[in-house]
Amino acid sequence: MNPVEYTASNSRMHGVARISFEGGARLMPARNRYDQELVFEEAEFCARRHGKATLELNRRAMSIHTASSGLPEACAKCARLANVLFALDDDILCRRCARKFAR
Numbered sequence: 001m002n003p004v005e006y007t008a009s010n011s012r013m014h015g016v017a018r019i020s021f022e023g024g025a026r027l028m029p030a031r032n033r034y035d036q037e038l039v040f041e042e043a044e045f046c047a048r049r050h051g052k053a054t055l056e057l058n059r060r061a062m063s064i065h066t067a068s069s070g071l072p073e074a075c076a077k078c079a080r081l082a083n084v085l086f087a088l089d090d091d092i093l094c095r096r097c098a099r100k101f102a103r
């Protein structure tokens, strides 16, 4: 499933997530849990491809980066090792915890 393209004027609407990365940005619907799961998957994909990315969802912004030196890093909440980390407030989280936290 491809991300739906929205015009800029719709980006402030509730239920829309914005993923930005070097050289571009993409808007995706985030109305329900399923949408949000796709958003987080896409955000992780963008971070892998570009090294880092920013995800704005529900008026929160989190920066996403790949583990430095290629070694997995531990999630601050569940201690699971992850190759792509989501920085939310002061915590570095795995995708699962970031998704839970951003809801």
Ligand SMILES: [Zn+2]
Pocket: 075, 076, 077, 078, 079, 080, 093, 094, 095, 096, 097, 098
């Ligand atoms: Zn976690």
